[in-house]
Amino acid sequence: GAGVSQSPRYKVAKRGQDVALRCDPISGHVSLFWYQQALGQGPEFLTYFQNEAQLDKSGLPSDRFFAERPEGSVSTLKIQRTQQEDSAVYLCASSDQPYRTTYEQYFGPGTRLTVT
Amino acid sequence: AQKVTQAQTEISVVEKEDVTLDCVYETRDTTYYLFWYKQPPSGELVFLIRRNSFDEQNEISGRYSWNFQKSTSSFNFTITASQVVDSAVYFCALSKGGFKTIFGAGTRLFVKA
Numbered sequence: 001g002a003g004v005s006q007s008p009r010y011k012v013a014k015r016g017q018d019v020a021l022r023c024d025p026i027s028g029h030v031s032l033f034w035y036q037q038a039l040g041q042g043p044e045f046l047t048y049f050q051n052e053a054q055l056d057k058s059g060l061p062s063d064r065f066f067a068e069r070p071e072g073s074v075s076t077l078k079i080q081r082t083q084q085e086d087s088a089v090y091l092c093a094s095s096d097q098p099y100r101t102t103y104e105q106y107f108g109p110g111t112r113l114t115v116t
Numbered sequence: 117a118q119k120v121t122q123a124q125t126e127i128s129v130v131e132k133e134d135v136t137l138d139c140v141y142e143t144r145d146t147t148y149y150l151f152w153y154k155q156p157p158s159g160e161l162v163f164l165i166r167r168n169s170f171d172e173q174n175e176i177s178g179r180y181s182w183n184f185q186k187s188t189s190s191f192n193f194t195i196t197a198s199q200v201v202d203s204a205v206y207f208c209a210l211s212k213g214g215f216k217t218i219f220g221a222g223t224r225l226f227v228k229a
Contacts, residue, residue, distance in 0.1 A: 107161040108160055
């Protein structure tokens with residue numbers, strides 16, 4: 001079956017531009033996670049959705065970051081007024097388990113964002 | 117606070133060698149979960165194993181084996197008879213069961229033919 005997909009795979013933005021990154025989770029997966037992965041580092045948690053409810057957004061670095069999952073399937077991570085420090089790979093993951101991170105997550109290939 | 121340390125940044129081996137990737141974790145929780153993920157050049161992390169804190173049995177899956185030792189807070193990963201296809205970045209991760217998973221910085225493994 002289809003895995004987690006993300007688009008675009010690569011995005012170059014000029015400083016100050018807004019960007020929107022899309023994640024299509026595995027069909028039927030209730031849990032969706034966004035991570036930020038800086039070069040040479042492990043993924044860092046940004047936010048978590050259970051269906052359409054955003055239950056944790058404590059990892060979002062600033063109020064310029066906003067995520068939504070309005071119908072409980074596709075999710076969009078939006079970054080307003082991008083800064084150079086936003087340059088990273090943004091990973092999306094989904095899981096068929098609600099609430100918990102005690103089970104494996106299925107990751108997408110990520111969107112590499114470069115802010116110039 | 118929770119923390120995962122992968123002290124080996126890069127490891128290079130020749131095909132068929134055995135290699136061990138180290139993982140040391142910190143947590144005050146008595147119930148927690150440990151994971152290993154593989155990140156090939158294509159980018160997506162691939163789940164390898166999950167272990168809960170109450171199960172210290174070592175596990176073997178083909179050429180992969182894992183050694184979990186609570187006494188030293190370590191969860192090491194060994195690849196036996198490495199192959200070129202094993203070349204990737206490997207991440208150790210920790211979760212206490214909430215929404216967050218804490219990842220280590222990763223170990224990049226190069227397997228040369």
